[in-house]
Amino acid sequence: MSCETLREHLDDYLDGRLAEATERAVSEHLAECGACSRRLQEARDLQGALREMAVPPPSGDLLERAMQARARTARARRQMGALAAAASLLLAVAAGWLALDTRQDPLEGTRMVAVTPNQPEKVSLVFNSSERLEEVTLTVKVPEGVELAGYPNQRELSWRTTLEAGRNVLELPVILRSITERALAARLEHGDSRREFRLRLQPQEPEPTGGLSLTEGPAA
Amino acid sequence: MSSSGDSGPAADFEALVGPHVDHLYRMAYRFTGRREEAEDLVQDLLVKLYPRVEELARVDQLRPWLTRVLYNQFVDQHRKRSRLRLWGSNEDPEDDRGDPFDRMASDNPGPERAVQDRFTQAQIEEALAQLSHEHRAVLALHDMEGYTLVEMTTILEVPTGTLKSRLHRARARIRRLLTEDGTF
Numbered sequence: 091m092s093c094e095t096l097r098e099h100l101d102d103y104l105d106g107r108l109a110e111a112t113e114r115a116v117s118e119h120l121a122e123c124g125a126c127s128r129r130l131q132e133a134r135d136l137q138g139a140l141r142e143m144a145v146p147p148p149s150g151d152l153l154e155r156a157m158q159a160r161a162r163t164a165r166a167r168r169q170m171g172a173l174a175a176a177a178s179l180l181l182a183v184a185a186g187w188l189a190l191d192t193r194q195d196p197l198e199g200t201r202m203v204a205v206t207p208n209q210p211e212k213v214s215l216v217f218n219s220s221e222r223l224e225e226v227t228l229t230v231k232v233p234e235g236v237e238l239a240g241y242p243n244q245r246e247l248s249w250r251t252t253l254e255a256g257r258n259v260l261e262l263p264v265i266l267r268s269i270t271e272r273a274l275a276a277r278l279e280h281g282d283s284r285r286e287f288r289l290r291l292q293p294q295e296p297e298p299t300g301g302l303s304l305t306e307g308p309a310a
Numbered sequence: 311m312s313s314s315g316d317s318g319p320a321a322d323f324e325a326l327v328g329p330h331v332d333h334l335y336r337m338a339y340r341f342t343g344r345r346e347e348a349e350d351l352v353q354d355l356l357v358k359l360y361p362r363v364e365e366l367a368r369v370d371q372l373r374p375w376l377t378r379v380l381y382n383q384f385v386d387q388h389r390k391r392s393r394l395r396l397w398g399s400n401e402d403p404e405d406d407r408g409d410p411f412d413r414m415a416s417d418n419p420g421p422e423r424a425v426q427d428r429f430t431q432a433q434i435e436e437a438l439a440q441l442s443h444e445h446r447a448v449l450a451l452h453d454m455e456g457y458t459l460v461e462m463t464t465i466l467e468v469p470t471g472t473l474k475s476r477l478h479r480a481r482a483r484i485r486r487l488l489t490e491d492g493t494f
Contacts, residue, residue: 101478136485139429140453145339148349153324153331155349156356 091119096126104133165239204294207266210239213274213289226250231275235268236291266291323363327356330376337377340450341384343439355383378465381447388443429488437487445480452477 096119102108103116120127205211229248230238238244266272274289331352338348359366359379369375438446447466451457459470459477466473 101481133481133485135429136481136488137453139434140449141456143431143434143454145336146345148335148345148352150349152335152349152352153328153356156353156360157320157324159353160357160360 091115093119093123093126096120096123097129100130100133103130104137203289204292205264205266207269207293210263210265213262213264213291227277227279229277229279230262231277232264233272233274235266235270235272236274237265237267239263239265264291266293269293319360319363322367323360326363326366326372327359327376330373331356333373334376334380337380337450337455338384340454341381341443341447343435343446351380351384351387355380358383374461374464378467381465384447385443433488434484437484440487441480441483444476445483448473448477449480449484453481 096116099108099112099116103113108116120130203213205213227248227250229246231246232238232244238247262274264274271293272291274291276287276289278285278287334352334355335348338351339345342348342351355376359376366372438449441449448462451462451465452459457465459473462468462473463470468476
C-alpha cells in the first residue's frame with residue numbers, strides 16, 4: 091500500500107469502517123512507515139481533542155427564560171390588539187378635528203408626563219371629536235431611549251382606520267429606557283390635513299401608583 | 311421545573327421538552343461555538359415550538375427530532391447572517407466572533423488549557439470557526455458527540471454516503487487549518 095492510498099483510508103481506519111483485508115494492509119503499512127504512523131497519531135490526537143472540547147454551562151435556566159419570553163410575546167400581542175382597537179377610536183375623533191379645524195389648535199403641541207424609567211407605563215391619549223371621519227392615519231414615532239412594551243425595536247407604528255365621533259382613548263404601553271427626557275411623536279393625517287403632537291416623557295423616581303394619562307381636550 | 315405554576319399546555323410543554331434542553335444547548339454550542347448564540351438559538355427554538363405542543367407529544371423519538379429542528383434553525387440563522395454580512399465585507403472577520411471575554415467563562419477551561427497535549431481549546435475553536443456550517447456540524451455530531459453516520463442522517467437529512475465524504479473533507483480541512491497554524 092502506498093502512502094497516498096493510506097491517506098485515503100485514514101479516516102475509515104480511525105473509525106473502524108474498513109473491510110478486514112484493507113484494514114490489515116493499512117496496519118502493515120503503518121508498521122513500516124514512520125511518516126504515515128505520525129499522521130495517524132496526529133489524526134487520533136485531533137479526534138481526542140475534539141471529544142474533550144468543553145461546553146460552558148448556560149448562563150441561566152433556558153426553559154424558564156423561554157417560557158417567560160413566550161409569556162411576554164403573548165402579552166405584547168394582546169396589548170397590540172388593544173392598541174390597534176384604541177387607535178381606531180382615536181383616529182375617528184382626530185379625523186373630526188382634522189376636518190373641522192384648520193386653525194392652530196391650542197391643544198396641539200407638546201405635553202409632558204412623568205414616567206418611571208425601565209418599567210412599562212401606560213400613557214393614555216384621549217381625544218374628543220364631533221364627527222365621523224374615514225381614512226385617517228395615525229403614526230406614532232418612538233425615539234431612541236423609548237420602547238413600546240413587547241416591541242423593543244419598533245421605531246414607528248402606523249394605523250389607517252375610520253374614526254367615530256366621541257371620546258376616544260389610545261393607551262400606549264411605553265418603557266422609558268433613558269434617564270433623560272425623551273419625546274414621543276404622534277401624527278394624525280387625513281387627506282391633506284396633518285396634526286402632530288409631542289409627548290415628553292420625563293423620568294421620575296418609582297412610585298406605587300399605576301398608569302399615567304395624558305388627556306387631550308375637545309376639538310374646536 | 312415549572313416557570314410559573316402553569317398547568318395545561320405550558321406544563322405539558324415543559325414536561326415534554328424539559329428533559330432535552332441541556333442536550334439542545336450542548337448541541338447549539340457545538341454548532342455555534344459561542345455560549346450567547348447557543349442560548350439564543352435554544353430560546354428561539356423553544357418559543358417557536360411552544361404552540362406545537364400537541365405535535366411534539368406525537369413525536370416518537372423526540373431528541374433526534376428536536377436536534378434536527380435545532381440544526382435547521384441554526385442553518386437558517388447562519389444563512390441570514392451570511393446575507394447581512396455582505397454589507398460588512400470590509401469588517402475584520404475576527405470581530406464577528408464577538409468579545410473574546412465571552413469565550414472565557416470561569417467554568418470554561420479557557421484558551422490556554424491544553425486539550426490533549428498537542429492542542430489548546432482556543433486553537434481548535436479558531437479552526438472550527440473557519441469551517442462551513444456543514445463541516446462544523448458533522449464534526450460536532452460525529453467527532454465531538456459520538457453520533458453514528460446513520461444517526462446523523464436523521465438529524466441532517468443527508469444520505470450516509472454524502473455524510474461520510476463530508477466528514478472526510480471536514481477533517482481534512484481542520485487538519486489543514488491546524489497545520490497552517492503550526493499546530494499539526
